[in-house]
Amino acid sequence: MIDQSMVTTNIELNGYKITQSLGVVRGITVRSRSIAGNIAGGVQSLFGGKLSIYVDLCEKAREEAFQHMLQHAEERGANAIINMRYDANEVMQGITEVLAYGTAVRAERM
Numbered sequence: 001m002i003d004q005s006m007v008t009t010n011i012e013l014n015g016y017k018i019t020q021s022l023g024v025v026r027g028i029t030v031r032s033r034s035i036a037g038n039i040a041g042g043v044q045s046l047f048g049g050k051l052s053i054y055v056d057l058c059e060k061a062r063e064e065a066f067q068h069m070l071q072h073a074e075e076r077g078a079n080a081i082i083n084m085r086y087d088a089n090e091v092m093q094g095i096t097e098v099l100a101y102g103t104a105v106r107a108e109r110m
Contacts, residue, residue, distance in 0.1 A: 006080035016107040027068025065100040078104035
């Protein structure tokens with residue numbers, strides 16, 4: 001498994017030399033809110049402030065997409081990912097796609 005410290009949003013990995021680029025890797029998940037979640041979120045929104053039910057949903061979706069990306073990179077033989085990003089799109093009302101992507105690389109400590 002790729003060590004999470006070997007994933008960066010930078011175009012290089014400090015202290016390492018990129019020896020091989022293995023292409024774009026991605027992890028995707030699609031999530032929806034449950035009826036109960038929508039009701040609880042609606043109640044929370046009446047009082048303002050942080051909507052913890054939605055924060056939890058977003059955190060879980062990002063983590064799942066991130067883990068899928070790590071797996072995809074590992075399958076390609078990578079030991080690091082550079083230029084990592086997240087993206088999210090609403091597929092339809094209440095259904096969101098979360099994408100984690102970056103460039104899989106082989107890196108050696110300098």
